[in-house]
Amino acid sequence: xxxxxxxxxxxxxxxxxxxxxxxxxxxxxxxxxxxxxxxxxxxxxxxxxxxxxxxxxxxxxxxxxxxxxxxxxxxxxxxxxxxxxxxxxxxxxxxxxxxxxxxxxxxxxxxxxxxxxxxxxxxxxxxxxxxxxxxxxxxxxxxxxxxxxxxxxxxxxxxxxxxxxxxxxxxxxxxxxxxxxxxxxxxxxxxxxxxxxxxxxxxxxxxxxxxxxxxxxxxxxxxxxxxxxxxxxxxxxxxxxxxxxxxxxxxxxxxxxxxxxxxxxxxxxxxxxxxxxxxxxxxxxxxxxxxxxxxxxxxxxxxxxxxxxxxxxxxxxxxxxxxxxxxxxxxxxxxxxxxxxxxxxxxxxxxxxxxxxxxxxxxxxxxxxxxxxxxxxxxxxxxxxxxxxxxxxxxxxx
Amino acid sequence: xxxxxxxxxxxxxxxxxxxxxxxxxxxxxxxxxxxxxxxxxxxxxxxxxxxxxxxxxxxxxxxxxxxxxxxxxxxxxxxxxxxxxxxxxxxxxxxxxxxxxxxxxxxxxxxxxxxxxxxxxxxxxxxxxxxxxxxxxxxxxxxxxxxxxxxxxxxxxxxxxxxxxxxxxxxxxxxxxxxxxxxxxxxxxxxxxxxxxxxxxxxxxxxxxxxxxxxxxxxxxxxxxxxxxxxxxxxxxxxxxxxxxxxxxxxxxxxxxxxxxxxxxxxxxxxxxxxxxxxxxxxxxxxxxxxxxxxxxxxxxxxxxxxxxxxxxxxxxxxxxxxxxxxxxxxxxxxxxxxxxxxxxxxxxxxxxxxxxxxxxxxxxxxxxxxxxxxxxxxxxxxxxxxxxxxxxxxxxx
Numbered sequence: 001x002x003x004x005x006x007x008x009x010x011x012x013x014x015x016x017x018x019x020x021x022x023x024x025x026x027x028x029x030x031x032x033x034x035x036x037x038x039x040x041x042x043x044x045x046x047x048x049x050x051x052x053x054x055x056x057x058x059x060x061x062x063x064x065x066x067x068x069x070x071x072x073x074x075x076x077x078x079x080x081x082x083x084x085x086x087x088x089x090x091x092x093x094x095x096x097x098x099x100x101x102x103x104x105x106x107x108x109x110x111x112x113x114x115x116x117x118x119x120x121x122x123x124x125x126x127x128x129x130x131x132x133x134x135x136x137x138x139x140x141x142x143x144x145x146x147x148x149x150x151x152x153x154x155x156x157x158x159x160x161x162x163x164x165x166x167x168x169x170x171x172x173x174x175x176x177x178x179x180x181x182x183x184x185x186x187x188x189x190x191x192x193x194x195x196x197x198x199x200x201x202x203x204x205x206x207x208x209x210x211x212x213x214x215x216x217x218x219x220x221x222x223x224x225x226x227x228x229x230x231x232x233x234x235x236x237x238x239x240x241x242x243x244x245x246x247x248x249x250x251x252x253x254x255x256x257x258x259x260x261x262x263x264x265x266x267x268x269x270x271x272x273x274x275x276x277x278x279x280x281x282x283x284x285x286x287x288x289x290x291x292x293x294x295x296x297x298x299x300x301x302x303x304x305x306x307x308x309x310x311x312x313x314x315x316x317x318x319x320x321x322x323x324x325x326x327x328x329x330x331x332x333x334x335x336x337x338x339x340x341x342x343x344x345x346x347x348x349x350x351x352x353x354x355x356x357x358x359x360x361x362x363x364x365x366x367x368x369x370x371x372x373x374x375x376x377x378x379x380x381x382x383x384x385x386x387x388x389x390x391x392x393x394x395x396x397x398x
Numbered sequence: 399x400x401x402x403x404x405x406x407x408x409x410x411x412x413x414x415x416x417x418x419x420x421x422x423x424x425x426x427x428x429x430x431x432x433x434x435x436x437x438x439x440x441x442x443x444x445x446x447x448x449x450x451x452x453x454x455x456x457x458x459x460x461x462x463x464x465x466x467x468x469x470x471x472x473x474x475x476x477x478x479x480x481x482x483x484x485x486x487x488x489x490x491x492x493x494x495x496x497x498x499x500x501x502x503x504x505x506x507x508x509x510x511x512x513x514x515x516x517x518x519x520x521x522x523x524x525x526x527x528x529x530x531x532x533x534x535x536x537x538x539x540x541x542x543x544x545x546x547x548x549x550x551x552x553x554x555x556x557x558x559x560x561x562x563x564x565x566x567x568x569x570x571x572x573x574x575x576x577x578x579x580x581x582x583x584x585x586x587x588x589x590x591x592x593x594x595x596x597x598x599x600x601x602x603x604x605x606x607x608x609x610x611x612x613x614x615x616x617x618x619x620x621x622x623x624x625x626x627x628x629x630x631x632x633x634x635x636x637x638x639x640x641x642x643x644x645x646x647x648x649x650x651x652x653x654x655x656x657x658x659x660x661x662x663x664x665x666x667x668x669x670x671x672x673x674x675x676x677x678x679x680x681x682x683x684x685x686x687x688x689x690x691x692x693x694x695x696x697x698x699x700x701x702x703x704x705x706x707x708x709x710x711x712x713x714x715x716x717x718x719x720x721x722x723x724x725x726x727x728x729x730x731x732x733x734x735x736x737x738x739x740x741x742x743x744x745x746x747x748x749x750x751x752x753x754x755x756x757x758x759x760x761x762x763x764x765x766x767x768x769x770x771x772x773x774x775x776x777x778x779x780x781x782x783x784x785x786x787x788x789x790x791x792x793x794x795x796x
Binding site for chain 2: 141199200201213215217218220222223224225226227228229230231232234235236239248313314315317318319320321322348354356
């Protein structure tokens, strides 16, 4: 069933006969698998009229985007986000909730997440859409098996049971909830959105209070042996040895993190520091000021570019990605960052034709949440039985 | 054929009937594939007497380690190395030739490599062993498709056609020659040698005039999009901005490279600087002096440990490997490096149970050459027809 489903995703709608030839499965097997995929709300049939052909019209099997979805949730220091994606990765529902997560207890944050899920349920139920799996992005080191945030210093979490805490507060089955690091989730989403399928090596950098990398090497997410590969926010790139939330000093994110940037770009009481306002709107306001010649903002952007170059030089030399995707507030400020950072990195490359291209995130604030939803859908593609067989179809085995 | 061959490698000798059951292939198919594997010198039969069983004895099919080999060659700044491995990765032949490669032209070095190949040919021919593929390790950025060393600053190579140059000088078929970066080849060899098969994330660090990393993530070699992932010797970890052979300043290998170490550990004219002597012997001599209390050597080793920590902190945070393997001269000096470097790295980890373990290379001077041979064998496992069908066997299809 997984094979047929993957094939439909990759190749688009086609007849049972074509599916049999292309997958190498017997025609009878394909027919019964298709019936089951339809019953699980994963595939549907549509009649195609073949111009000029005689006899009964052909029947095409295609993905059914309408009845199931993957849900993605993301915890960021300054907001929560939710995205529901249908099987074809179309956005069914999306929400961003500004929230001072670092000022709340983990329980309070899980309550808020549960509230978002309840809201999404109402919208999705009304449309007859079932949630089949959920991915939760958290800015820290994750224990995949336990669904646990082991250490997320910027929100003060250590050993928080995200999967079970969320299952307790919602009707989501704990086995259907997958917790993963935010940068890794965002990298999954951005990678799935690339239009150039030859592009297999990508580095995604989150731009939030903290920063972290999602590393895709030859099309596969690099997790490391205990899941903290890409934990680059705490690399010692700050010679001034500024104290960091993680307990160490001189971490990269004390320089490129959002707080350092806002401290440099604004003064106390500036509305751009108002955490009740969406981050993208606050950064856009600062860019407007830079456009108008605000020297303080311009200097902060120039300093940010330099500090990004310091770390990205090392990461691109080590990993040789084809694309570096600047996420979060780095992406919103792309207009002032992409060109100088890209130019500085290009100077390093000693072998022509090895350059990484620098781009801003296409998904913005919801990248990690969308990655969560994408990750949830990936579970369904791997195991289509996650979608419950809800109705018996009248489709005949042709 | 590849499936059967992989299965024999992973599972060991077994009957045709077992092979059919375990691979899912038809028994007749297995029988004809086995005949062909035998004809190509990749498999052999042996009779097993089953204690107490009646009827004719069982016949087991197993890998034939005796008639074909993968050849590995490695160019290092201070020596060349050659390793021939049989299909079961046993060493058939090995040679290390001290050579001041950076003082020779690329043509002269290729001549010397061809000489090593000729010598190996004589040994292997006498034993009836055929070379089926060759892997060549070069300390630089490689163009895989063209078999070209794009940029290898420590030996002054830029755009050198290693594959064609070697094919011209030997009877090796250019299509059977694969060129790859030395750290990547060494990582392949060390990874294949790990006894713990649960260990999937490894960082290998070469210790030569230059240094580079071979990154294995979840069992796969990370190359990056243009092949220079792991080119960590030129990371800007030297605040004193020492000029480097690559044309930049402040590169890590200006501090941890062999030349810097020898300059610190010895004075002009010291026999440890004599490049005609094997590197492992020279380093062992320096360790003896350190054991005897030589303060100069001890200080150089302590400094080397500090400089290794500076870079490895960043690489282990970024990649989260389970094991870090110190190659080349780092490995030979492991007695003075493993403990202090490991302890300093362990202090960084904020989440318990995430530690990388630090070990010395098991393969020493021939790690990269052995990786070349391993890489060559991998080609045969992927495409057994690389082994020429030399004789028609009288094996019957049972």
